[in-house]
Amino acid sequence: MNKPLEHAVHAPKRVSREESAGFDRRTIDYIQNAAAHGLYEIRGLGAKRRVPHFDDLVFLGASVTRYPLEGYREKCHTKTVLGTRFAKKPVELAIPITFAGMSFGSLSARVKEALGRAASELGTSTTTGDGGMTQEERRSSKTLVYQCLPSRYGFNPDDLRKADAIEVVVGQGAKPGGGGMLLGQKINPRVAKMRTLPEGIDQRSACRHPDWTGPDDLVIKIQELREITDWQVPIYVKVGATRVYNDVKLAVHAGADVVVVDGMQGGTAATQTAFIEHVGIPTLAALRQAVEALEEMDMRGKVQLVISGGIRTGADVAKALAMGADAVSVGQGALFAMGCNHDSYWQDGAWHSAEAGYEQLGTAPGFCHHCHTGRCPVGITTQDPLLELRLDPARGAAHLKNYFKTMNMELTTLARACGKSNVHHLEREDLVALTLEAAAMAKLPLAGTNWIPGAGGL
Amino acid sequence: MEKTFDLAGGSVRDLNQFLHTGLAQSSVSRVEVANPNGAHSIAVGVDHPVDIQVRGHGGYYVGGMNKQATITVHGNVGWGVAENMMSGLVRVKGFASESAGASGHGGTLVVEGDASLRCGISMKGIDIVVGGSVGNYSAFMAQAGHLVICGDAGEGLGDSLYEAVIYVRGRIRSLGADAQEEPMTDADYLKVDELLKRAGFSHNPTEFKRVASARQLYHWNADADQEY
Ligand code: SF4
Numbered sequence: 001m002n003k004p005l006e007h008a009v010h011a012p013k014r015v016s017r018e019e020s021a022g023f024d025r026r027t028i029d030y031i032q033n034a035a036a037h038g039l040y041e042i043r044g045l046g047a048k049r050r051v052p053h054f055d056d057l058v059f060l061g062a063s064v065t066r067y068p069l070e071g072y073r074e075k076c077h078t079k080t081v082l083g084t085r086f087a088k089k090p091v092e093l094a095i096p097i098t099f100a101g102m103s104f105g106s107l108s109a110r111v112k113e114a115l116g117r118a119a120s121e122l123g124t125s126t127t128t129g130d131g132g133m134t135q136e137e138r139r140s141s142k143t144l145v146y147q148c149l150p151s152r153y154g155f156n157p158d159d160l161r162k163a164d165a166i167e168v169v170v171g172q173g174a175k176p177g178g179g180g181m182l183l184g185q186k187i188n189p190r191v192a193k194m195r196t197l198p199e200g201i202d203q204r205s206a207c208r209h210p211d212w213t214g215p216d217d218l219v220i221k222i223q224e225l226r227e228i229t230d231w232q233v234p235i236y237v238k239v240g241a242t243r244v245y246n247d248v249k250l251a252v253h254a255g256a257d258v259v260v261v262d263g264m265q266g267g268t269a270a271t272q273t274a275f276i277e278h279v280g281i282p283t284l285a286a287l288r289q290a291v292e293a294l295e296e297m298d299m300r301g302k303v304q305l306v307i308s309g310g311i312r313t314g315a316d317v318a319k320a321l322a323m324g325a326d327a328v329s330v331g332q333g334a335l336f337a338m339g340c341n342h343d344s345y346w347q348d349g350a351w352h353s354a355e356a357g358y359e360q361l362g363t364a365p366g367f368c369h370h371c372h373t374g375r376c377p378v379g380i381t382t383q384d385p386l387l388e389l390r391l392d393p394a395r396g397a398a399h400l401k402n403y404f405k406t407m408n409m410e411l412t413t414l415a416r417a418c419g420k421s422n423v424h425h426l427e428r429e430d431l432v433a434l435t436l437e438a439a440a441m442a443k444l445p446l447a448g449t450n451w452i453p454g455a456g457g458l
Numbered sequence: 459m460e461k462t463f464d465l466a467g468g469s470v471r472d473l474n475q476f477l478h479t480g481l482a483q484s485s486v487s488r489v490e491v492a493n494p495n496g497a498h499s500i501a502v503g504v505d506h507p508v509d510i511q512v513r514g515h516g517g518y519y520v521g522g523m524n525k526q527a528t529i530t531v532h533g534n535v536g537w538g539v540a541e542n543m544m545s546g547l548v549r550v551k552g553f554a555s556e557s558a559g560a561s562g563h564g565g566t567l568v569v570e571g572d573a574s575l576r577c578g579i580s581m582k583g584i585d586i587v588v589g590g591s592v593g594n595y596s597a598f599m600a601q602a603g604h605l606v607i608c609g610d611a612g613e614g615l616g617d618s619l620y621e622a623v624i625y626v627r628g629r630i631r632s633l634g635a636d637a638q639e640e641p642m643t644d645a646d647y648l649k650v651d652e653l654l655k656r657a658g659f660s661h662n663p664t665e666f667k668r669v670a671s672a673r674q675l676y677h678w679n680a681d682a683d684q685e686y
Contacts, residue, residue: 039678152561152580156544157503157523184677196563196582196601197620201676204618206599210560210579211519211538220498220537224519227474228503 040274042181044371044381045332046174046267046310051282053265053310054319056438057431058447061417069416076412077422080327082304083165083234083257086226090257091143091165091234093327094123095408096423097317099400100262100308100331101147101167101238103129105182105191106269106371108388109136111380114338114396116140121397122404127167127329130180130205132194133159145236148225150179151205153195157228165258166225167236168218170209170247173266173309176240176280180205181270185374188383218254226255236260241286241309242279248293252303260329261290263309267332269381270372283309285441291324300324314410321411322418322426323442330404337403338396339378341368345390354378354390461486466493470500477504477527496536501529504546521548524565540567543584556593559586562603568657575612578605581622587657597624598634606653608661619671625650627665638672 019025033041062068069076083090099119104112106129113136119126125143132154133146146163148155160166171177182191184200192199212221222235237251238260251259263283268276287307294300307320308329320328332340343358343365344351354365357377361370371381379390415423418430432447433439439446440453461484463473473491481489481504488509494500498517501510504527512520515533525544534552543562550558553571560576562584569577572590578597591609598614600622610628617634624637625646633639642664650663 152542152582155542155561156563157505157525157542160503160523198676201620202678206580210576210598211541211557217518217537220518224499224502224522227470227499228523230475230478231471 040272042183042270042372043273043276043369044267044269044271045369046265047277048369049277051264052284052435052437052441053282054284054316056284056435057319057433057442057444059318059322059414059418059430060432061430062419066419068419069421071413071416074416075421076416077424078408078412080424082306082327083236084304085234085257085302086231086255087165087234087257088232089164089234091125091145093125093143095404096321096325096327096411097311097404097407098124098145098306098327098329099126099334100266100329101127101129101145101169102331102334103131103180103182103269104134104137105129105131105186105195105383106381108379108382108391109134109190110388110391110393111338111396112137113140114391114393114400115334116144117393117397118400118404119143121401124404125164131182131191132156133162134194138162147238149205150207150209151195152210153197153205160225161229163229163233165234165236166229167238167260168222168225168256169238170251171238171240171242171262172268173240173262173264173280173283173286174268175271175275176242177207178271178275178279179207181372183270183372183374186381186383191383215250215254218250222255234258236306238262240266240279241281241283244281244286244289245293248290248305249297252294252297252299256303258304258306259290259294260306260308261286262329263287263307265310266308267335282441283307283311284438287320287323287325288442294324314407315414317407317411318414318423318426319431321423322430323428326424330407333403334400335380337399338380338391339399340376340380341365342378345378346392346395347390352390357387459485460488460490462490462492464492465495465497465500470497473500474502477501477506477508477510481506481508494531494533498536501527504529507546515552520550521546524548534571539569540565540584543567553590554588558588559584562586564603566653566656572609578603578622578624581605585653585656587653587659589657589659591628594631595634597622597637600624604649604653606650606657606666608659616669616671618675619669621671623649624669625653625666626669627661627667630667630669633669636672636675637669640668640670642666642668 080093080096117140120142126141127145143164145165147167149169182203234257236258237256239247241263263286264280304326306327307325311328354377376382433444491512494514496517502522505525507526510529512531516535518536519538521529521540528547530549538557540548541560543565545565549568554569554573556575558573558577559567561580563582567586570589575593577592581600581603583602587606594612597616599618601620605624607626611630614634616637647663
């Protein structure tokens with residue numbers, strides 16, 4: 001008879017924890033959630049999985065052949081001009097970092113005000129988002145980009161003429177090919193009125209423009225917008241990153257002054273998870289394709305390129321500029337700066353714990369992506385009259401300003417280290433890639449080699 | 459006073475520039491547009507009570523984003539006539555191509571002939587009266603306002619309707635998702651009567667049926683197998 005081994009008898013009970021790569025805990029959770037509800041998950045923010053990104057690039061910095069600038073003293077210019085092609089009044093910004101389009105509806109009016117205030121003090125722009133222009137934002141934001149979206153919610157000629165630039169939105173990085181969503185909890189009376197919708201309905205915005213369909217129509221649509229605004233302000237075209245090379249060429253052909261490309265890491269206030277994680281290409285790959293398209297048309301510097309989708313740091317901005325972008329847009333980073341996913345909020349001169357709020361949503365600080373619920377524990381993505389008080393516009397603006405200033409200082413630090421007295425002089429030659437994927441997508445050499453995967457072939 | 463723009467020699471840019479800036483200071487109350495020859499963006503973004511007569515065919519977006527002006531096109535028009543109109547009146551004597559009155563917020567659009575696909579798409583308060591028939595997918599996602607169709611309607615009428623109301627005199631080939639035929643009430647007869655008079659048509663309101671939203675798509679519902 002076999003006796004169990006001595007040590008096996010006395011050992012503590014073994015718990016098997018062999019995780020499956022295919023059916024990992026996340027997947028099991030997904031399946032059980034689907035089984036329980038029969039409805040896919042809708043959530044906020046952007047793609048959570050790891051994709052090749054700017055972190056996979058590094059700067060080479062100065063060397064024997066490259067002469068650096070003094071980090072704290074010598075001037076490094078950041079002025080950025082967008083829309084020089086046709087507009088009589090191009091957009092002039094003090095820094096190449098702008099606030100991405102985020103709607104009133106997804107955000108509270110107080111947050112829109114905070115964004116506008118910060119942008120005006122920084123000398124940069126904000127963008128309206130779906131749902132129309134609020135007077136809070138127009139009043140507080142010196143340079144305001146007005147979006148022309150498929151839904152056309154609240155779209156009107158008076159606001160159009162008040163805009164400093166117009167952005168025709170074809171798609172968004174979080175969901176190229178999908179329209180917006182705003183769940184009933186967020187359709188309060190004011191939001192409903194601006195969008196001409198009944199209060200409290202689960203609203204889907206259109207995914208296609210109502211009055212044009214293809215690139216040839218877009219030419220005419222842009223011409224109409226120019227006619228209405230007497231060719232004064234720049235017209236941007238924003239695309240979600242998919243067939244970027246073709247889309248950029250078509251946007252330029254259609255007469256865009258500025259092309260905005262939003263990569264798959266770009267955020268949203270409410271979209272199906274399947275969409276966020278599985279449609280679109282990474283910002284890194286999108287940027288290179290966009291730059292190639294402009295170069296081939298000899299349009300670099302004539303049509304400006306704005307890149308967005310997961311821009312977090314000054315290093316990200318510097319790398320984007322070096323790869324050929326003229327400016328970047330930041331959405332999610334701005335939310336985090338205002339306290340998104342923070343464990344507490346500041347109200348009436350004191351900190352208060354937000355933990356209970358996260359718990360009610362079934363999440364915790366650091367993991368929240370529940371913007372779609374309208375129950376934002378820190379008062380950002382909400383239309384609830386009590387919750388929205390958790391964000392003080394002046395304090396929110398101060399945090400945004402600090403965050404953007406930090407990024408801008410990091411940007412100029414890196415530019416000086418590469419010997420540039422203007423951040424727009426950063427160039428591809430200043431960069432190498434750390435991974436094969438990033439090298440191939442960005443068409444940059446793998447660090448320590450001259451090898452660009454795929455170059456010369458494919 | 460009257461002023462004429464001949465687009466055979468002049469440009470749409472000059473016309474629109476005058477309508478936006480010169481008009482308000484002038485004593486011009488009527489603008490004649492000669493030889494439009496299908497040009498795009500004729501009389502867009504006007505914000506003045508002026509009478510504009512377009513003597514021929516227009517291209518895309520005639521009267522786009524109009525406020526206050528009365529615009530008459532003595533011919534046919536291309537896509538998106540009176541798109542996003544806020545107020546005023548746009549009248550097309552001939553036929554209108556796709557997306558007539560798209561996302562209009564107010565005012566009245568009259569198409570005396572037929573209107574093509576997606577007439578009244580995303581409308582947000584505009585009143586549209588079509589003397590003839592409309593193409594497929596008309597009033598798609600229409601949010602507010604009225605669409606009166608004196609002829610027939612194509613496939614998928616009123617798909618994903620919100621609060622806009624459609625009145626049809628002729629045959630409806632098919633209704634779109636969440637659109638349903640409803641009984642006419644006294645208020646409906648009065649509304650149709652008023653809209654027909656505004657448009658200058660003499661049909662009897664009792665000949666019309668009402669189509670409005672069943673409001674079944676207003677909220678997510680997993681059990682309804684909605685293919686969102
Ligand atoms: S904290 Fe608020 S803004 Fe941030 S993810 Fe949660 S709900 Fe969205």
